[in-house]
Amino acid sequence: MFLLILAFKNILRHKRRTILNITALAINVAGIVFFTAFYRGRIVDNYDRTINYLTSHIQIHNPLYETEKRRLPLDLTIKDSKKIKNDLKNHEWIRGVSERVEFAIIVNNGLDQMPCLGIGIQPEEERNIGILPEVITGGDYLVPGEEGILIGSKMAELLNLKVGDIVFLYVTTSLNQPNLFETEVRGIFHYGFPMLDKYVIHCSYDFIREYLNMPEGATKMMIMLKDRRLIPEMMNYLSEYNLKEYSGELQINRWEYFAQPLIEDVKGDTFFMGIFFFILVLVGLFGIINSMSTSVFERTQEIGTIRAVGTRRDQTVRLFLFETLAISLIGVMIGWIIGFAISLYLARAGIPLGQAFSETEMMAVPMGEKLYAVLGIWEYLGTLLLGLCAGLIGGISPALRASRLKIVDALRK
Template sequence: MKTYWQVAARNVWRQKRRSILNIIAISVNIFAIVAYTSFYRGWIVNSFQNITDYQTGHVQIHANGFLKEERRAPLDINIEKSLDLKEKIKKLPKVTAVARRIEFAGSVSNMMDTINVMGVAIEPEDEAKIFVRKDAIIEGSYLKANDEGILIGDKLAKNLNVGVGDYLNLYSQTKFNTHNLVEVEIKGIFSYGFDYMDKNFVFIPLKLADQFLDMGGDVNEMVISAGSHHKTIAAFEEINTALSPETLKKIEVSPWTAFAQGVMEDIESDSISMVILFGILVAMAIFGIINTMSMNVMERSREIGTLRAIGITRKGISRIFLYEAIITGIIAILIGWFFGSLLSAYLTFHGLPMPAEFFENVNVPVDKVMYGVPGITEYIGTGILGLVAALIGGYFPARKAAKMKVVDALNKI
């Protein structure tokens, strides 16, 4: 057994050109898979983090029936005794923050142009514990509870040709379906780098919205933070366990994933596409190895005949070629890991700046620089794939070599 490995190792070194071709065929694929998987994992982590930081929080509560009518942002389907419910949930160990909100449909006007918007009334201090509203402010300041002001996105500000300190008229229907408007000062302008929010969302204090929308203290949404999206399920289950059956009959408790179905479907679709692409790359590597090793068998016919003549069995010949493939595969794996790790490390520490055009086509908030998130799974996976590719690629040529008749092999030039 040891002799076979030694012969195989010597042959790999001797057949430098073909060995290098086989090593390149496998290592390039391993390099690509390791680096891309790190980048793709970073994309997913960033998407999840930003969705929960900018839009959904980790858990949301609505009155029964609200989500079915969510598109119209109803003001008449509200959470009963929302303050009491908020205080109870705040005390739960796995909950880090709770904020009440009112979502409403409206429009803003600068007296010349009117643009439809989605309004969100917030408790500024509690909201800041869940969402990164303050960090997104690029001009002006964040809201205070008693402000008669508004936060708007930079794209909306550009479309209306307004800035901090200017006034807008905010229009909407009240809880009782009567039209109302309020004049609000632009306190701050935010930019999430996410056109959907930067063009369409405005934020006002809950106290102002309560009067403006005639809500009488009601809210239609409650957002909860679990500290991290990884802890969502634990907080979700704790809330459902802590609340009485009577309360749960009147509300719907939902994890953030319920509000990001499109994103989850996109990620699933992208994952399938990635697996198919990697499968094609591995198949190409396998066929490349089969081709080069088959040619190697033909070129080494006399050597194979000599080995058979001195007593090496067919099984022994087959082993030598398989061991050559394994050695080639191991070298390729190590090289692929090395260069894949270098690129993965660069993506992890320096990131990859995304072009401006990229943000026009995404439906989730993402950072302007994408960072990789390395993991052990891509190394285990590529290690297995590399060995499998080498074994499959070497199997058929090994069989071919083993089946050669001694006389025929010795007579070949």
């Protein structure tokens, strides 16, 4: 205990040096805490938007669909999609199940035309799948079986379309026959994600099936769970269901399967974040080593005295380690407070990305206009561990040097 007290008194001996060390560590820790919360916020945002806008949690396909998906095949359907939906829709973990048809379509306003992706959706079921009903900025949402399409805001701008305008739609049926028909623009949506706002139209599943001359079943089924953490259990359940009911012939994939670029992007970013954090810790570490080495040099005679008076080598080591650990702990705690305050502010206020940034077509991942930090516990535990390691590693060499000083030589300094 008295070594601890002496250590505390020693760290107050050179206040400016101690403050500098603590400040350096605190900035490092605050940086790690804040960047981790911010980075987590980015991942959570990217994942949530990808799931809500594009993939849902789990998808079911015809097993041959994935290899042919580039041509958006209408013949490779899940024949029993209606039965599967009924089997699953009341499951306790499931928020919504919906059948979809995805097809290639050309939208023509009478003067200009745009090729895009058509998605036939079940309007009521889709309310539990994504956020389409919430991003309608003009007109109405779809009604099951009724005609009309929803177009994105960017497409509306490019084709000069507004709600109530008539458009000509050109599709290729499942029998590979061209089909041209006209319908009304029922509503305009705005996701803030150019890939959807510019290149996608939505229409009623039952309405489009007739024009596509579709065989039985949907081309894909979207399953949204009540919680993302339930995906592994649900996948197990669906695998058993698939084996039992369909001899394993359905292809069931988690959302990550459809978001490989994002997952790879996150892996790469995580690696670079790790390197960045390592450099931050290294800077703090060298600060401590430098400071403690100077301290040992300055206190050589004092080390000689306490050794002469009867302090053992291990007690001398502990004295110096206590000093570095105390500096580290104080630095970590101040860093926590600063990092937490910044993270909390950014969790509430967010960092504005600007519309131009979030809606650039370069973005492969849907992003909002603001990015919010997400608070966690691991960065605090991690920085505590890193701080303690920095204190120990930074202190051990000077501490050992102090304990190994020859007493008579030390006293002569």
